[in-house]
Amino acid sequence: MADLFSSAGLDRAAVRPLADRLRPVRLADVVGQDHLVGPDGTITRMLRSGSLGSLIFWGPPGTGKTTVARLLAGETKLHFEQISAIFSGVADLKKVFEAARGRRLAGQGTLLFVDEIHRFNRAQQDGFLPVMEDGTIVLVGATTENPSFELNAALLSRAHVLVFKAHDEAAIGRLLERAETELGRPLPLDTEARGVLIRMADGDGRAAITLAEDVARAAGPGEVFDAATLQAVVQRRAPIYDKGQDGHYNLISALHKSVRGSDPDAALYYLARMVDAGEDPLFIARRVVRMAVEDIGLADPQALVVANAAKDAYDFLGSPEGELAIAQAVVYVATAPKSNAVYTAWKAARRAAEEGGSLVPPKHILNAPTKLMGREGYGAGYQYDHDQPDAFSGQDYFPEKLGRRSFYEPVERGFERDIRKRLDWWEKLRRERRGG
Structure with missing residues (x-):
């Protein structure tokens, strides 16, 4: 039976996306993560020591998390099993664990790669703990979200978190050079357009290669795109930004x-x-x-x-x-001039109120709507500030058991400089009217 690709005049390899064709076959080929897979990288050291525990890969899309997990399995002779938390449930996990137990009895370990592991709920995450602890699987979970917030503490305590970095411009540039080698020709871009394409990738290596493939496919014979034409051809890739994350x-x-x-x-x-x-x-x-x-x-x-x-x-x-x-x-x-004096004062006042409990204000500032309250001393001795010199009596308004406190300390900037002068003046009058 004739090969369908040959019958159609197509190269079988050519129908594979360029990003797939450029997928590294060795850890040393991974671009942009030298801190992990370089000569002195964390993963390199783990492999050198012969000790590989469960790992959590944290980083933005297109930084090589899946690729590194697959290559790790090859380096350690572990069976590679991949699932996605988006499409898998408890039943799927049970099947994966049972298969891993069977392989373990036959003498082969399993590296289970779980993409988007943060999508599993807390109970599902707890399901990994027994098979991690008894060695049934080596778990490698990938997440674009902060593991501290999205993963169980119990799971995190049993895994080493490795951070994948967004590709910088140099790393994206190397990926484009590899794309050109695979395509067998330079990308049809002038210098400025090439820089624009690198920035469009936004640190995502897979996106960079996809954009390169789109450009190569769109260019006519001898055509070279400038920056404006590039943006018209590939459109603008939306920034990586999740409003909830x-x-x-x-x-x-x-x-x-x-x-x-x-x-x-x-x-x-x-x-x-x-x-x-x-x-x-x-x-x-x-x-x-x-x-x-x-x-x-x-x-x-x-x-x-x-x-x-x-x-x-x-x-x-x-x-x-x-x-x-x-x-x-x-x-x-x-x-504007900066001051967090009110912010700090409010926190201090809240703390004092919480710690002090239900302290009664001094009686001289309490109203006495009834004769009984008047006989009890409510309002006795209150001095109406507008009747005092400088419209300031200097009386104490704090509960007696709390004593006078100072929360608000204006800074010597902007309008608070004037407030500071007023407070200092009132404090001077307060001391004078209390006899020093």
Whole structure:
């Protein structure tokens, strides 16, 4: 019977995706993870010592987690078994474990690679513990999410977490060179377009090779793409960003810390990254309001007004016009004088209130709506501040059992510098009116 590929005039190898054809066959061929598989890498040292325990591979997509797991099985002569937590349930796990037990009795171990292991629930994750402990399997789990949050502590305690890094530009460049060798011709890109393609890959090696294959397929004889043509041909690859996961929290953290560090340029960059990735601008606006009260406070009271106005402006205008209002607020809070004095004071006051319990305020500041309460001393001795010199009586308002406390310590920046002068003046009057 004639080969269908030959009958159609096709090369059997050519129908395989380029990324599959370029898959490394040795650990030493893996690009961009020298800290793991290089001469002194963690995995290299494990293999050299002859001791391989269960592992968790944590890193972004396209960094070689599956490939390294498969090559590890080959290096250690273990049977390679692969499942995905997305498509597998308890019944599937039981079958895999039973097969692994059978192989173990026959003298062969099993390396079980579980892709997206964080998708298993807590009970399912606990199911791995017995077969890990008795040596039935060597577990290699892959996850794009932070294992500290997504995996059971019991599972983590039995596995070594290895971090896979996003490919840098040099690593992506090496992958493109391999693609050109496999294709037998240079990619039809000028220097600028090649750099754009590398950035489009966003650290994902598999995406880089796929983009290279798309470009090679789209180019006509002798055609060379510039940057603009490249983007029109392959379109723009969406940024790697999951609004419910690490990317979401990493970028909002970067935005907040850039504002706190008074760097408006970095703050605008991270704002643009989040908007570009499809983040809800109102979520960002709410965080800017928080920055105004947490990191600026009374050093510039106008910051809260500007942040709230930006939120209202976005509500009124929507995208894309309203995004400019958020950008304006971000620049304002980034360039405002910084103080966390109110934030710190609030935490200290909350702590004192929780620790002190239900302490009664001093009687002189309590109202006496009834004669009985008046006879009990409620309101006795209260001095109405507006009737006092400088509209300040200097009386003590803390519960007697708690004693006077100091929570708010304004900084010598912005408007809080003026507040500091007022507080110092009132403290001076307080001491004088209490007899020193």
